[in-house]
Amino acid sequence: MTAQTSHVSEIWLIRHGETEWSLSGQHTGRTDIPLTEHGREQAAALRPILARTEFDHVFSSPLLRARTTCELAGLGERAQLEPRLLEWDYGVYEGRTTPEIRKAEPDWQIWTSPVENGEDLNAIQARARDLIQSLLVLEGRVALFAHAHILRVLAGCWIADSAAMGAHLVLGTASVSILGFDRENRAIRQWNASHG
Structure with missing residues (x-):
């Protein structure tokens, strides 16, 4: 008889704090701004x-805004860099706002449009699914420090195996969200809680 496999109990999604581009609404994918x-x-x-919670694992996007948030939040020394937590690669749309993009492409939205020289929805969904599979085998509570779109995609894949579900999940800067379980079902336990 095999022993029951333990698995992750909660995944905390922590979005980085404000940047100049999050203020202006510019798409900030791989541009490494403070x-x-x-x-x-x-x-x-x-x-x-x-500090009120014990984390068994801490992961951060390699980008400065996520790493700095992790450090200032007190978990920097424990964090492992995780490239799958990088923000969506916006390709030619990097640094541009949605209204600017829509002047040339009126129906454009990141969730449904092709992304030249970047990641489309299928690519980021595959990355998120891969990350979730590696998190599921961990034990205990996990903290992830990352970016708005990748965290929204992770949540969509967690509850519905669909990156597109992330379009319906708003996420503010320095917010804390918690993925977990309701019995055997994957669930969102808390979403977009703001503390700063």
Whole structure:
């Protein structure tokens, strides 16, 4: 008789603090920009929230805004860099706002449109599914420090195996969301809680 396999109990999704581009609405994929001063304050405000919880694993996107948030939130020394937590690769849309893009492409939206020189929905969905599979075999509670779109995609894949579901999940800077289970069903236990 085989022993029952343990699995992850909760996955905390922590979005990085404010940047100049998150303020302006510019698509910030792989451009490695720092937090604003307010973003640093938001990240530091997460420290007492996260200190009340024991994390068995901590992962961060390699990008500066996520790593800085992780450090200021008090978990930087424990964090492992995880390339699958990089933000959506926006390709030719990097640094542009949706209204700017729609002047040339009126029906454009990241969730349904092709992304030249970047990732389309299927590509980011495959990346998110791969990451979820590796998280499911971990034991205990996991913290992920990353970016709005990849975290929304992860949540969509978690509850519905669909990256497109992320289009319906708004996520503010320095927010904390929790994925977990309701009995055997994957569930969102908390979404977009703001502390900063």
